Amino acid sequence: MANIQSLDPSASPLDYYGWELRRQREAHSLKQGQLGEIIFCTGSLVGQIETTKKIPTRDFSERVDAALGTDGVFSRLIGLVLRSQLPTWFQPYAEMEAKAAYISTYQAQLVYGLLQTEEYARAVLATGMPDDLDSLVAARMERQRILERGRPPLAWAILDEAVLHRPIGSREVMRRQLARLLEFTDHRWMRIQVLPFSAGEHASLAGSFNLLRFEDDPDVVYTEDVIAGHMTANPGIIREAARRYAHLQAAALSIEASAALISCVMEERYGERPRPEERTVA
Numbered sequence: 001m002a003n004i005q006s007l008d009p010s011a012s013p014l015d016y017y018g019w020e021l022r023r024q025r026e027a028h029s030l031k032q033g034q035l036g037e038i039i040f041c042t043g044s045l046v047g048q049i050e051t052t053k054k055i056p057t058r059d060f061s062e063r064v065d066a067a068l069g070t071d072g073v074f075s076r077l078i079g080l081v082l083r084s085q086l087p088t089w090f091q092p093y094a095e096m097e098a099k100a101a102y103i104s105t106y107q108a109q110l111v112y113g114l115l116q117t118e119e120y121a122r123a124v125l126a127t128g129m130p131d132d133l134d135s136l137v138a139a140r141m142e143r144q145r146i147l148e149r150g151r152p153p154l155a156w157a158i159l160d161e162a163v164l165h166r167p168i169g170s171r172e173v174m175r176r177q178l179a180r181l182l183e184f185t186d187h188r189w190m191r192i193q194v195l196p197f198s199a200g201e202h203a204s205l206a207g208s209f210n211l212l213r214f215e216d217d218p219d220v221v222y223t224e225d226v227i228a229g230h231m232t233a234n235p236g237i238i239r240e241a242a243r244r245y246a247h248l249q250a251a252a253l254s255i256e257a258s259a260a261l262i263s264c265v266m267e268e269r270y271g272e273r274p275r276p277e278e279r280t281v282a
Contacts, residue, residue: 058082113143115181147190175272178262192259203248
């Protein structure tokens with residue numbers, strides 16, 4: 001068992017969170033079980049979080065802030081904690097994504113992470129057989145909070161039609177995921193287009209890529225292979241990526257036609273099927 005007193009609060013956001021949680025709890029003369037009762041969880045969970053055995057959630061953090069009157073300390077810390085749970089190679093991109101003023105992405109295989117439902121994300125992340133799937137899912141959901149800001153980044157997503165047809169999880173998971181995409185049809189800051197199969201060969205047959213633009217920093221292009229992610233601010237690559245993205249936008253369906261196709265696939269491919277006993281017998 002880890003000894004919380006041996007934790008180095010400067011070692012990681014998670015270590016600092018556990019160290020600060022115990023410090024604040026003891027400052028209020030509360031035992032783990034007592035704090036647990038106040039925030040509706042077990043003392044064991046409090047202890048596991050204090051010893052970094054368990055990753056805290058945003059809900060837990062908000063309850064602790066309310067219980068201990070810590071003025072949002074843990075609610076602010078949780079973003080850093082969850083981001084630190086992302087794969088090391090992905091963390092630099094997540095940090096840049098959170099700062100971007102404009103995000104444009106083409107996705108050939110999957111729904112973009114900022115648009116994924118929790119159950120879709122869980123099914124996707126489980127394919128990598130991670131040691132702690134729950135923390136990865138929580139970290140992906142935390143990334144999506146940038147869309148909830150008062151002034152979020154302007155985002156444009158082009159999804160290959162294959163993304164709509166590839167069953168991830170169950171039919172129910174896919175139905176809810178496509179319904180989630182339709183929620184953005186009239187969104188002020190997010191636009192979604194579908195690149196239809198009928199487009200044939202196109203400007204990004206080589207795969208997915210993201211282009212990030214910033215208010216005061218150089219643009220960045222991000223790509224992934226099966227092992228890691230890669231970012232570059234090389235001006236020549238940025239120009240080429242922008243050119244390709246413009247061609248993809250031109251080849252994609254309009255926002256309205258894209259929503260209609262998403263709705264059609266959702267109903268025809270993932271719609272609710274009658275139970276055997278409900279089918280008409282000839």
